[in-house]
Amino acid sequence: MVIRRFTVTGVSLAVTLGAALLGADPTVAATPQAGTAPRPSAASGAAHAAAPDIDVAKVQAHLTELHAIAQRNGGNRRSTGQGYRDSVAYVKNKLKAAGYAISEQPCTSGCSSGAGPNLIAEWPQGDAGTVYMFGSHLDGVGAGPGINDNGSGSAALLETALTLARENPAMAARVRFGWWTDEEQGLNGSDFYVRSLSRTERARIKAYYNFDMVASTNGGYFINHVDSAAAAPMKEYWDSLKLQPEENTEGAGRSDDYSFEQAGIPTSGYAMGAGARKTSAQAAKWGGTAYRSYDPCYHQSCDTTANINATGLNRSADGIAYTLWKRAVSGTGGGASAG
Ligand SMILES: [Zn+2]
Structure with a gap:
């Protein structure tokens, strides 16, 4: 997540107030999987209503690789360095082997000089006119290896994408990862991507889901635009685990969902928090230490594989898969409807 706080514009303030006034989506009240684990992944490969469980050990294995990449490249994965390019190659090779249509998009305007490309992967099934997009920033800061920020979101998305390819369910909608x-x-990378889309291409994206810092060691459970229609499956999953998620106020305007939001695309996503401090009320309901940062290693050299909350990472990855299945896999009742 970027340090800079963006000025709250009239438009984004209106969106926030509108969501608050509308209150919770009534469909959220129905939690069909309340208190139960998702189905085991041993079921057959036809269309299913239930999402698979994402293996958190595999997500952590991707984090170990990203950490090693940083260590080989001066200790970071900054967008302009080889650590970033090697991160792109790692994710790309895994997706390629799984059957994804992949493109590297060089950022030719608005990015830092020498920044590596965006990586876009689309699962080539489902209605191409109805796209659900899931994204994470793959770059880090210069100060450290960037494992919670944002190896965590990047690795959770990668393993979700690989699980989708492995399960190969019948698709109602198109799924695209960035x-x-x-x-x-x-x-800058997401801003360039959104600007590169035609009006028609933008209209095809029914919702964009962002994942930035989803395994903070002293974290909480935050959802972007928590009461919006786009957020409904994300909230439904965390509600089923009794996590009592809150609005991601700290992250508003500070990650790539902002680029999509500016283009009028509905957005949501998970986050566990960055440099802001946990309140005593939050410590009472989620555990952890009050008056301490959600991620005490935010943008520091100690953001290593030791700086990962494996429980939070697991809950985030499983909720990403839940949302993807609910939105885009056929037979789930949520696939073709706008988010
Ligand atoms: Zn950051």
Whole structure:
């Protein structure tokens, strides 16, 4: 997540107030999987209503690789360095082997000089006119390896994408993943991507889901635009785990969902928090230490594989899969409807 706080514009303030006034989506009240684990992944490959469980050990294995990449490249994965390019290659090779249509998009305007490309991967099934997009920034700051920020979101998305390919369910809608460059320098990669889309292409994207810092060691459970229609499946999953998620106020305007929001695309996503401090009320309901940062290693050299909340990472990855299945896999009742 980027340090810079963006000025709250009239438009985004109106969106926030509108969501608050509308209150919770009534469909959220129905929690069909309340208190139960998602189905085991041993079921057959036809269309299913239930999402698979994402193996958190595999997500952590991706984090170990991203950490090693940083260590080989001066200790960071900054967008302009080889650590970022190697991160792109790692994700790309995994997706390619799984059957994804992949493109590297060089950021030719608005990015830092020498920044590596965005990586876009689309699962080539489902209605191409109805796209659900899931994204994470793959770059880090110069100060450290960037494992919670944002290896965590990047790795959770990668393993979700690989699980989708492995399960290969019948699709109602198209799923597209984005790993963004140069987020830490001002949300530049995602901004370039959104600007590169035609009006028609933008209209096809029914919702964009962002994942930035989803495994903070002293974190909480935050959802972007928590009461919006786009957020409904994300909230439904965390509600089923009794996590009592809150609005992601700290992250508003500070990650790549902002680029999509500015283009009028509905957005949501998970986050566990950055440099802001946990309140005593939050410590009472989620555990952890009050008056301490959600991520005490935010943008520091100690943001290593030791700086990962494995429980939070697991809950985030499973909720991403839940949302993807609910939105885009056929037979789930949510696939073709706008988010
Ligand atoms: Zn950051």
